[in-house]
Amino acid sequence: MKKKRVVKRPKSRREFLKYAASGMAGMLIVTLMPKPSWAQRIHQIEEMKHVPDWMDHYYAYVVDTTKCIGCGACVRACKRENNTPDGYFRTWVERYQITDTGHVYIDSPNGGHESFPPKDVEGNVLKGFFVPKLCNHCRNTPCTQVCPVNASYETPQGVVLVDKEICIGCGYCVQACPYDTRYIDPRTHTADKCTWCYHRITKGLAPACVTVCPTKARIFGDLKEKKSEVREIIESQRVMVLKPELNTEPYCFYIGLDRAVR
């Protein structure tokens, strides 16, 4: 007959497991507790309630590359409005020069902040144009997807923002954005990017870059508004987005985008 094994379990070990279990339960409760980020966001939403229908919008942005003259007014306005650090850009302008030698010359000296001095190229320029760039406020955003702490998020109006109080500065979103529109702000050590001037648009104003563009190459508006210019353009013209193969669903649309554009 087999001897029945009696295993004495010391009381202390059982107690240890009990404590461990309660510790884990405690962790779970902390995880499920309302997050400060939400509390903060609700507070912000409450604050904004005095602006009529400020939430009832769905924004989009159109860049008409055929109109951009590379003056850099938008880059300067953005820097002033948002106090971006030197060497980092929420928006910038690229110059493309395609020559008869088959070369594509691209440059963006200081993001186009001081406009574009002439640049020597090999051969004759067949076509040349400027392409303003900014955060595309994608719908299928790789940047908010990867943020481990929900510091990057999308507002109901279709604006992608960063909560600097929560951001841990891991840089994952910077790596994930295929358009390089994000950077880690060296002053705050948190992620930063174009907000479509969220502080302005929620008050019914246009983003700074749109306001200053002398040729109306930058257009911003509400897709919910039937007569808005952006809606009309997107519905009636042939528009394109950057890197469509990545399926990020940008809400920044381009008119006259050339195949050379990176």
Add this chain to the structure above:
Amino acid sequence: MIYTEFSFPNDSHIIWSLMIVTYPFISGIMAGAFSIAALYFVFGMENLKPVSRFSLLVSFSFLVCATLPLLNHLGHPERALNVIIMPNHRSAIGGFGYIYNIFLVILALTLWFSYREDVIRAAEAAGGLKKKILTFMLLWNLGKDDDTRDVDRRLVFILTAIGIPSMAVLSGYVGFLFGSLKSNPWWSTPLMPFVFFVSGIMSGLALVLLLYLYLGWYGYLEKSYKCLRTLSALLWFSTALYIILEGVELLYFYYESSDAWFVISTLLLTKLKYSFFVLQLGIGLGVAFILLSAMFALKLEEPSFAKMAAVASIYILFEVWMMRWNIVIGGQLFSKSYVGFRDFHPGWMEKEGILVAIIFTVLPLVVLFMVTRFLGVRPSGDESAQIDNPGVNTDEELP
């Protein structure tokens, strides 16, 4: 169209620096060392007995240090707990806190049960504060009768078995972080988690082998030629697997010849020419694999076998570190315009510089030394209470 060089203006800075090279190196060693313990405790590879518990210690020492480079890298390390208390479940890093902690608990418990008798002996021999701490660590349970031993043995089996998937997830995970980024063609491949996992196993095996040769020599671990041969064979096997994975990956990139290949080939032929082809593949992988193959092909006997195994292990560790560098840094040496490149020269004294990286890489060994001292791990002659493998051990059948 021939593009001349152009980088996006925000692309002038390397964001993931040496710390992000160091983390996968450390976590890879952690996984490799744990797999040795798993092979013995769960799969009954009797030959690995002399290093089985020791590799748990190695794994643990590297695991507890693994988060340091990550914390140092964060812009706001004081907010690191946000990852656990407000995780984004869609984020690949979102689960990190949980996976890491689960594995840490499993590993700590496995260690606790497998070294319990050693700690009891150390507690009995110690006095004062150390005795109190050790007794507390044992939860005042100083029993070492057969029944308790039996429970310990079974628990080690169960915990190690649970540990295997957690370890695999934790080490392959970092590969997923890179592999899932569609923004970066050098990273974005489904093979990435496997490449990280297998190379991690290689580095863990190599380090344990090196430490085993050293400690076996000084009598701290039971000297066994069989164990050394098994470790070397496993190292050969994982290296061969790694060569296949790397080869397949490169072949795919080349054969698909998409936009990605344009930037990858330029990267490999310019910025990574030396570090990838010469240092990683040539000196690291090539030499190590030739040495490992030669050891078996030439049927070397013990002293030369051990010497070559040691040299090969050093080369493997170098290879794995270079692989981390080439992936992490290499992936940031080109702009997302895919037509612009840049350089990276880490400084010695920076926050994420070379010195700090060296400290973080060596620190787990210091922890290992302290833990072995503290737990009272003694020369193998004294290890009468070495835990046997429940899967293999049949001589303790109950009446």
